[in-house]
Amino acid sequence: MRAEIISVGTEILLGEIQDTNSCFLASRLPALGIDLYFISVVGDNFDRLQQTIKQAFQRSDLLLITGGLGPTDDDLTREAIAAVLGERPYVDEALAQALRNLFTSRGLPFPERNLKQAWLIPSATAIPNPRGTAPGWWVEKEGRIIVALPGPPHEMEPMWEEEVAPRLRKRAQGQVLVTRTLKTIGLGEGQVDEMLSDLARSSNPTLAVYAKPDGVYVRLAAKAMGEGIAWDLIRPVEEEVRQRLGPHIWGVDDESLEGVVGRLLKERALTLAVMESFTGGLLANTITDVPGSSTYFLAGYVAYQPEAKIALGVDPKVIEMHGVVSPEVAAAMAQAARQRAGAHIGIGTTGVAGPDPLEGKPPGTSHIGLDFLGNIRTTSYQFYQGRLAAKRRGVTVALALLWRALTGRL
Amino acid sequence: MRAEIISVGTEILLGEIQDTNSCFLASRLPALGIDLYFISVVGDNFDRLQQTIKQAFQRSDLLLITGGLGPTDDDLTREAIAAVLGERPYVDEALAQALRNLFTSRGLPFPERNLKQAWLIPSATAIPNPRGTAPGWWVEKEGRIIVALPGPPHEMEPMWEEEVAPRLRKRAQGQVLVTRTLKTIGLGEGQVDEMLSDLARSSNPTLAVYAKPDGVYVRLAAKAMGEGIAWDLIRPVEEEVRQRLGPHIWGVDDESLEGVVGRLLKERALTLAVMESFTGGLLANTITDVPGSSTYFLAGYVAYQPEAKIALGVDPKVIEMHGVVSPEVAAAMAQAARQRAGAHIGIGTTGVAGPDPLEGKPPGTSHIGLDFLGNIRTTSYQFYQGRLAAKRRGVTVALALLWRALTGRL
Known part of the structure; x- marks a missing residue:
């Protein structure tokens, strides 16, 4: 089944909002065995919307349309679908009654213009939307399917999961795509490429290597007539990749x-x-993004200035001797964090977040210290793509160092 | 000038990455007086890419293409543009030499397949890319312009700002759109709507009200044949909004x-x-995202557990008497932070980040304390849309409280 997504909304074309619906829907299709060939964004303009839907209806089996189902004159998705199919909208009495009841239950008068949210065309049935006033449309005609869903993600996403995906799962006849991503650290993209070059020639599963902020990913993707068969294709290759990496x-x-x-x-x-200097709290923040982290994360200290580091237990002589941006200070910060908090493990970060240099050292100069049950390790590097990226990379390197210690890889 | 954006990449159609380039480019066009009518996403497939570019070339004056300029066989943007225009790519010797030099300077061998990044066609000139190996293409033919830029945002965005936008600014002839966003805190969306309802009926400038995580925004947008004229339209309305809000x-x-x-x-x-509890370092991290924050941000403490708070100077009796999730503890944390760091101002956050309740209090229970030169204020609320959103909202409320104190609004 060949699918196409159409996102409707002038505010997307003005760059005021990011079209996240297309990414959500796109990510859900491979597991249903549906191939996505195009995504289009079009504004609240009848002619261009109709033109876009018409083209998609001619070249694809499934159209997923989001947006344009509101009650205003700018909301034109229903009108455009009806025009492409040559059908006339009518008010569905059951939908209209449900809509009136919804307004009554909220103690609001019913605005007559909302009545178009109760429209159907002969080829359409309604897709219930318990979280909003706009039902979706499920349209079948000439062997093709058009699904129209409202734009707000908190309405659209549950409608997809509860109503649309189950129906499509029954219809889709094609091969399903199953993927497994293995995430690595400590190897370059080129290295991984080389180590897996023979496996990368396989066509099912395919193997792809990506560089990401938290390391190099290896992605295996298998197509088959069922999930079980697809996993059977992935398993031996995954095993081989695990052996090598x-x-x-x-x-x-x-x-x-x-x-x-x-x-x-x-x-x-x-x-x-x-204890953080150039990462400025991002390390603590990343650690505490994990639910339940309060059981193992005892304390975080953000200490930019030398005096703040000294007040938290860093020996001023170490700063004097090596400079505040040094492996020695990173180690001292790790040790001070561990001792002050009474923790098993301490991490320290010192570096230059930029944009300006510090102590004559360029932005991106970075030192991470780890005190693991009294054993101290440091790692240093220089890399700069801006202040926020420098903080982000420092956190990844720190967590990777801790992971290596926890798994006996240090 | 009517524009169209084409994003190239199978990983977007698989939902593996969000196409943020289109949103970036879309947001930059109104100020240049360029109307954007379509955004399309297409995969790394020659036929479909060619078909999409061909259609865009027929219906639009300006095509902005991102992605597909890498060195591999999957990178097909150059080939597709050449095919649509009926031209043959050739290796540009100056580009090839620059590319070879780049690899040499990095101490890497030059892979011959990278040579296609030195291709041009007769209608194209190269757009320099100082941050990567792929130059862009600036193509002019039959009164139309095609701009092809690499996909990585940290390469594409500066190329847009430094090379493409200045050239387009000279070409674009239409009305420019100028916007002014006023950002507020402390009022609900409905309240702002009501206070500005008469102004919202204006059609130039338009006025729109949005609820955002950091408050309610009022956006004024004016269209005119020049930036100066557009600003003249905005100025009196902005003045009036400022009077009211x-x-x-x-x-x-x-x-x-x-x-x-x-x-x-x-x-x-x-x-x-x-001193942070439920915000877990996000407050310090947000403060230190600002370049130069090291001059005023003396210290951050992340203290989840009562013992950690006590070790940092919070009176254990306050915790015992009021519970750790209480306005009193938020105030004590603010005071302890200020005193311990020797700062003028201290902020404390305590609450339930969730997903589990704490001390019988539901997730989203939040208390923020501010010690401003010895004057202590607290603010409390309960609101929950998930752990990360709870942290984010706590930071916004804390910064807003500080802003009100700094501007004499408390």
Whole structure:
């Protein structure tokens, strides 16, 4: 089944909102065995909307349209679908009654212009929307399907999951696509490419290598007539990749470094404290994004200035001797964090977040220290793509260092 | 000038990455007087890419294409443009030499397949890309313009700002759209709507009200044949909105609360320290996203557990008497942060980030304390849409409280 997504809304074309609906829908189609060939964004303009729907109806089996189902004159999706199919909208009495009841239950008068949200055409049935006033349309004609859903994601996404995906799952006849992503750290993209070059020639599953902010990902994707068969294709290749990259793989699929590290800390009943300079609180913030992190994360300290570091237990002589941006200070910060918080593990970060240099060192100069049960390690690098990216990278490197310690890789 | 954006990449159609380039480009066009009618996403498939470019070339004056300029066989944007225009690519010797030099300077061998990044066609000139290996293409033919830029945003965005936007500014002939956004805090969307309802009936400038995570925005947009004329239309309406919403407006356009607060702290030579519980480091991290924040941000403490708070100076009796999730503890944390860091101002946050309740209090229970030169204020609320949103909202409320204190609104 060949699908096409159309997002409707002038505010997307003005760059005022990001069209996140298309990405959501696109990510849901491979597992249904539906191939997506095009995404189009078009404004609240009848002619261009009709033209876009008409073209999609000619070249695709399934049209997923989001937006343009509101009650105003600018909301033209129903009108455009009706025009493309040559059908006339009518007010569905059951839908109209439900809509009137909804307004009454909220103690609001019913605005007559909302009545167009009760429209149907002969080829359409309504898709219930318990979270808003606009039902969707499920349209079937000439062997093709058009699904129209409202634009607000908190209405659209549950309608997709509860109503549309189950119906499409029954219809889609094609091969399903199943993917497995293996996430690594400590190897470059080129290295991984080289280590897996023979496997990358396979066409089912395919193997692709991506560089991401938290390491290099290896993505396996298999197509087959059923999920089980697809997994059978993936399993031996995944096994082989794991053999080759083993010690570098820190997680799979949706896992995050902070989630994996948190699980390891919990399992081993270890506690953690951090002292941050150039990462400015992002390390603590990333660690505490994980639900339940309060059980192992004892304390975070953000100490930009030397005096603040000294007040938290960093030896002023170390700063004097090596400069505040140095591996020695990163180590001292890790140690001070651990001791001050009474934790098993401490992490320290010192560097130059930029944009200006510090102590004559360029932005991107970065030192991470780890005090793991009294054993101290540091890692240093220089890389700069802006202040926020520098903070982000510092956090990834710090979490990766901790992960390596927790898994005996240091 | 009628424009159309084409984003190229199978990973977008698979829902693996969000196409943020289109939103970036779309947001830049109104100020140039360029109307955007369509955005299309198409995969790394020669036929469909060619078909999409051909259609766009027929119906639009300006095509902005991102992605597909890499060195691999999957990168087909150059080939597709050449095919649509009926031209043959050739290796530009100057580009090839620059590319070889780039690899040499990085100490890498030059892979011959990268040579296609030195291609041009007769209608194209190269757009320099100082941050990557793929130059862009500026193509002019039959009165139409095609601009092809690489997909990575950190390469594409500066190329747009430095090379493409200036050239288009000279070409575009239409009405320009100028906008002014006034950012407020402390009023609901409905309230603002009501206070400005008469102004909202104006058609040039238009006035729109949006609820955002950091308050309610009022957006004025004027169209005219020149920027000066458009600003003349906006000015009196902006003045009127400022009259009505005055004390609630904290910033305009791209300003952030942390940036505005940072500027005020710097101007008044005041220093700040924070102690965070449920915001988990996000407050410190947000404050330190601002370049130069090291001059006023003295220290951040992340203290989840009662013992950590006590170790940092919170009176255990206050915790015992009121519970750790209480306005009193928020105030004590603010005071302890200020005193411990020797700062003028301290902020404390305590609450339930969730998903689980704490001390019998539901997720979203939030208390923010402010110690402003010894004067203590707290603010409390309960609102929950998930852990990360709870942290985010706590930070906004804390910064808004500080902003009100700094501007004499408390």
